[in-house]
Amino acid sequence: xxxxxxxxxxxxxxxxDEKTRNEAFNLLxxxxxxxxxWHIRRMVIDHDDADDLSQDVxxxxxxxxxxxxxxxxxxxxxxxxxSNECITFLNKKKQKNNVSLDDVAYELADTLADSSYFNGDAxxxxxxxxxxxxxxxxxxxxxxxxxxxxxxxxxSQVLGTSVxxxxxxxxxxxxxxxxxxxxxD
Numbered sequence: 001x002x003x004x005x006x007x008x009x010x011x012x013x014x015x016x017d018e019k020t021r022n023e024a025f026n027l028l029x030x031x032x033x034x035x036x037x038w039h040i041r042r043m044v045i046d047h048d049d050a051d052d053l054s055q056d057v058x059x060x061x062x063x064x065x066x067x068x069x070x071x072x073x074x075x076x077x078x079x080x081x082x083s084n085e086c087i088t089f090l091n092k093k094k095q096k097n098n099v100s101l102d103d104v105a106y107e108l109a110d111t112l113a114d115s116s117y118f119n120g121d122a123x124x125x126x127x128x129x130x131x132x133x134x135x136x137x138x139x140x141x142x143x144x145x146x147x148x149x150x151x152x153x154x155x156s157q158v159l160g161t162s163v164x165x166x167x168x169x170x171x172x173x174x175x176x177x178x179x180x181x182x183x184x185d
Contacts, residue, residue, distance in 0.1 A: 043086040130180040142173040
């Protein structure tokens with residue numbers, strides 16, 4: 001029998017009570033950990049980095065959940081934290097290595113090629129390599145729309161960007177990816 005999915009309202013209610021706070025957090029982890037991990041993983045590629053960043057995200061969620069104001073969906077709020085952690089991580093990687101974004105994309109592509117955790121076929125690998133050439137914000141928008149089927153309104157809440165700008169960003173990302181994929185054939 002599959003585990004029952006608990007509604008966000010129940011998780012938040014349990015989190016407010018000191019006696020059920022740990023149970024609430026376990027329910028939240030069970031419900032969202034995999035989604036958050038894969039959102040991060042598609043941005044940073046490396047499993048270990050994604051694992052570390054996921055832990056950082058859930059530590060921030062634990063510390064800040066008491067102040068969650070319900071002005072967005074819990075999922076959207078957590079995605080915003082995860083997205084910001086990814087961007088911060090990638091920026092630190094650029095600064096630490098004193099390299100350009102293109103060099104980071106090449107490094108991530110090498111990580112993808114060597115990854116024992118990536119078991120996709122050649123077409124998936126080509127798509128991932130094409131996605132890695134996108135600027136961070138376009139990559140986030142593309143991943144959220146393509147993989148997570150997120151609505152533009154939700155993305156707007158996560159990224160703090162207008163719906164129109166997100167649509168334009170997604171359109172540009174798709175065009176760039178198409179160009180890369182067609183050039184490789």
